[in-house]
Amino acid sequence: MRNKISIKSLLDAVTVPADWVGLREVYESNTPRMIRDGVPVSNGHYSTHGAMVEVLVNGQFGYFGTPDLSQSGIELAAKKAYDQAKAASKYALHHFTDEVRPKNIGRYSSPFEKDLRSISAKELNMLLLDAYNNLKVSDKIVSASSLANVIQTNFHYVSSNGSDVAQDFLMLEFDLSATAVDGQNQQTRTFGGMRGTCRQAGMEFLDQMEILAQANKIGEQALELLDADETPAGEMDIVIAPDQMMLQIHESIGHALEVDRILGDERNYAGWSFVKPEDFGNLQYGSKLMNVTFDPTVSSEFASYAYDDGGLKAEREYLIKEGILVRGLGGKESQVRSGIDGVANFRASSWNRAPIDRMANINLEPGDSSFDDIIGSVEKGIYVESNRSWSIDDYRNKFQFGCEYGKLIENGKLTKTIKNPNYRGISNPFWNSLKMVGNGDTNGIYGTPNCGKGEPNQVIRVGHASPLCLFENVQVFGGA
């Protein structure tokens, strides 16, 4: 339940002698429903509601996250934030001005056709149960589950220099999962890997026919993997489907380009970056086929928005153009600290965390090769789908990713199914080995609800769209 409040009135009541004051109210509810092995394991509705008061004193920001949205509560929070900022200002890393909180007024509503009330708890339980029944294609499927989580989020940000931004989101995370077991051979297949199927959408996204067909396919593929050959080890070509490209982009481009990482803020937690400030405009990040955008304007992608949490208007920008690094993922604070061109990506996970540089939608733009062109060009290699394991070093160099499902490619054709496909590499040479980029027909839109970063820690939603891609001479290997 969201209590309507006037945060503009609350802001007007703040009396601390700060150089700037901002107030960001966040309400969010998650409504997860999940059926596992034929029975309900989640029917919940979890909400959070509060506000972050932020003040600027002597060039230092201080904040107070509070659930108390009364006038006295906000006034007290502002006083405490003021004291924090003042005490810290003598050790400020950078003396900011309100230039980093630009004035903007606007609204955003994510696109949807059917709201949450258009499907009852009973109907959704039954849909998920039907999906479970379609996943359970054999007794060798020892566990299967279907999940839908509906997220409603409302942001309202106002500031003493005149910003007034309201943004409303309706989002869906959907997953299907089947685990087949034969002795120690355990194989799990999901709908896009690691909750990759997530969108800004309404209940129209829950298309029953599509869900049931997907469930059946996922169950069958889990079973198929039990009898599949192990992935061969060696250096070979790899064709990566969009639901794994999502993770490849996220880990080896997105995090590496976050300017706060490049400036060292994250060195004690997520890490630094192999990218240096002088690389912008110069570094050949990948092959000439590589075009990567920060694009918060893609309709229905998971992390679309109109303004970031510092009030900066969000626009599509190239990060990498024809393989050359041109722009970083840095909000206004990072831009003034570093001098590096950035984007509107200063975002917080909720009212109880301060904004930092985050990804939004980071997309690899389509090229001009068809699916058949790409597979047909490979003499010996593998094709992989859906992430199941991910790890990369603190400079975003050495990565290793595992996928759920693979196929051998022999003489330009997809042949046998293979299990436990893994590959590893180093980001910069890997992206320079990008040989073919699929056209729009091969493009897929995915995302992740679980991107972790920051101190204190924050989980945020990001979107990634990518076509099918071919990389050459990659180290691949299987299990055991």
Place this chain on the structure above:
Amino acid sequence: MEIKFKNISEVIYSHLKKDELLTLSFTGEESQFIRLNNAKIRQTGLVHDADIHMKMIANGRTCTGSFTLSGNDDMDTKRAGVEIERMRLESTQILEDPYLIIPEGSGSSREIKNSNGLNFKDAVDAILPAVQGVDFVGILSNGKMYRGNSNSLGQEHWFETESFSLDYSLVATNHQMVKGTFAGTDWDQNEYEGYLKQSKKKLELMELSPVKLETGNYKTWFEPAAVSDFLSMFSWNGISEASIQQGCSGFGKMRNENVRLSSKFSISEDFSLGLVPKFNSDGEVSAEELKIISSGELKNTLISSRTANEYNRTSNFAESGEYLRSPFMEPGSLDQSDVLKQIDKGLYLSNIHYLNWSDNPNGRITGLTRYACFWVENSEIVGPINTMRFDDSFYNYFGDNLLAVGNKTEFIPNTSTYGNREIGGTTCPGILADSFALTL
């Protein structure tokens, strides 16, 4: 906070109808965060948060919900009433739950740990002067944390603690780093400055020329912080009984094929340190100690009451996620002063990073070296190593390849702050493995 929780609980229970059962759990904090980079303050602020989680059993169904406690009684009562009505309605719509956990009304507890912590207004001047002159990056998390639980049958639990954690890295000019975590309940300025001096001393070693290693297998000493990271993987598709039953656990070999780890390896869930509450979110109270692996043999998995109902096992009142809440690994006999001698030629790893299962059924975990990791030759440190990826099975380094276990345990605090500050941590020693696979 305790009074607030009691008051709202009473209001909520008064809304219940006959045959409705309700369990409430409470998570709250009053925290200060100071984030540092290059020995300066990057961001700072305070967070007050309090959430009520509700689990209703009605009509053979389980419904859950949560809301933020605003501190305004009228508003919070309204929020609670709306949630109760929603769950009541849903209990007539959703599918029946055959594995209901019916709350019980036996046993209550109250544990309040008072301490002489670091005052919020003193924190900047306590922390910052001592770190000037070094490239210091990290975060201070400081303040009170609260956990509560009650149910409509009268059971009540309360746990309250105050603590600080300064989780930091010192960075050498060649970008090599040293990790430190100064954490506790009572602030002692001299102890803090002494701890920092030790880190600075370690940083001098990082200025040695880095060693570039080839991939391959190496004799390796893991400091307790690195061992703690390996043990944390047991809580993710590992020690959970539900994971084993559902075919996604790395412990299947121990359960189904009677594979044993080294006789030198023992781990238990041990609540005797009192760092975390013994009650779980259903209000069930765990035993003081639960043996998990003893002398290499799997003795118990973590079994929640729901898993027990579903798979016909006996609950040991694990949390619903069946993760380790207070792990303790037994020390062995290797003295810290003998570690370099015992390595002779190999690796000394202080910390590891970004772990993930690369082959879960076979116990294989991949990750990277990070922070103070050294190459050792002739029982002496030669220099820090460049970052290397590893990919090896815990059935090897906690199994046949486990040469020795350190004779002292260390408490590695849980510094996670996703959503809210976590409490507790892992107590474990270091280990020496005969072989450890570096792959990239």
